[in-house]
Amino acid sequence: MHKVAVLALQGVVNFDLAIPCEVFGRARQANGAAVYDILLCGEAQTVKAGWLDLVLPWGLERLADADTVIVPGVHRPIGPPSAEVLRALRAAAGRGARLASICSGAFVLAAAGLLDGLRATTHWLATAQLAGSYPKVRVEPNVLFVDNGQVLCSAGAAAGLDLCLHMVRRDCGAAVAADVAKLSVMPLERAGGQAQFIVHQPPSTRASLQPLIEWMGERCHQPLTLEDVAAQAHLSVRTLSRRFKEQTGTTPLQWLLLARIRRAQALLEQTALSVEEISAQAGFSSAGALRQRFSAVMGTSPSGYRRAFGYGGSDGGEGSPRLS
Structure with missing residues (x-):
């Protein structure tokens, strides 16, 4: 079974965290069997998530055997990612795992050097900051998500749904992804980019x-x-x-x-x-x-x-x- 590790850092955005859990959790084979095994993990056992405290079942060690690692956004970074988090992400990329960020999770991948020379995006409010902080990253402010093959990024909030549905479609085909989209009350594909949402x-x-x-x-x-x-x-x-x-x-x-x-x-x-x-x-x-x-x-x-x-x-x- 394809293992998806969702990395919950301090200050994680609840919505961003829920998106991959819900989308990948709803994917089913034709016989009804689950496609993905979802592993909710983090550096600390308990993390602040807005007005909630989350107790995580897994630590960073689960990134070592994950096929896909998802990095949701955080409300306000409490600090730069720790050296342990960056090492774990680099190690996952080095052995060929797929990595994806939702919203400000792109800053974590960028801090690990995993977006250098690649196309990337984040919430439209933060694209200029991402480009200024990481000049080696080719920031695209108007798209809902980008797919570089091994490394993917989405814009903010609901764009994470677009990205996760895209990954399900890439993994499982259009029929499985369409079923997940219907359950999520989402179109399988949205026209335009996040430019339509910029103020x-x-x-x-x-x-x-x-x-x-x-x-x-x-x-x-x-x-x-x-x-x-x-x-x-x-x-x-x-x-x-x-x-x-x-x-x-x-x-x-x-x-x-x-x-x-x-x-x-x-x-x-x-x-x-x-x-x-x-x-x-x-x-x-x-x-x-x-x-x-x-x-x-x-x-x-x-x-x-x-x-x-x-x-x-x-x-x-x-x-x-x-x-x-």
């Missing part, structure tokens, strides 16, 4: 673009242009772009691209259609355009994604875990 100047109070966004989603497979979308909204291109950015944190064309990528993902997971057929049904001009855009967004090719998550996988059946 800017108050946006325009004009009508919501939600009907337009729904219209775009229903027609994302069609060759829509920015002018087409603006005409549907009865707005100029400039006004549309400004309002769209205010309300979604992204541009209309970028939103369309991500919608098309999601459509291609679904077709790769659920059908035996060729990449050429999928490109046409997902709104791409050619199979080459799909491959280029898909790889840029997802970090893998359509065929690689299908091998990992999709139709005709080698795991022996839909919903079976792909854990080593």
Whole structure:
């Protein structure tokens, strides 16, 4: 069974701590068996967690045999991570364990040197601090999470759900992850990044673009242009772009691209259609355009994604875990 060690440091955020326990704890194989063994551990037996005191069943020694180590955020760091915590994290990474942070947990991974040269994120309020404190880290302030392969990071709060669902999907396939998402009352994948949650100047109070966004989603497979979308909204291109950015944190064309990528993902997971057929049904001009855009967004090719998550996988059946 895949062992997930959740590291609770002093001042841990209860919500951040609960996310991996709930998400990984709900993952089930097709026969109902649990996929993950969750180990709640820390440097001290008792840790402060907001208004609670938590008694942890395991110490740092359990990081030594964990397949995945999750570092939740803390409210206000009581101090830098201890040398023992940093050594345990480096040792886990050195033997090939997967490491992931939620919210300000990224500061712990960065302190251990595990984010040097890698993409990373944290809560939007702290991205500038992370970048200033650890200049070797490539901080991306607008994303919900980043996946570097062995090391992953999420933004704050609910973005931890996005990250953990992504890891379940990567481990077990889309069917298992979709079941967990349904139990968590969460979409399996959210569009946009945390830019949509950043506090800017108050946006325009004009009508919501939600009907337009729904219209775009229903027609994302069609060759829509920015002018087409603006005409549907009865707005100029400039006004549309400004309002769209205010309300979604992204541009209309970028939103369309991500919608098309999601459509291609679904077709790769659920059908035996060729990449050429999928490109046409997902709104791409050619199979080459799909491959280029898909790889840029997802970090893998359509065929690689299908091998990992999709139709005709080698795991022996839909919903079976792909854990080593």
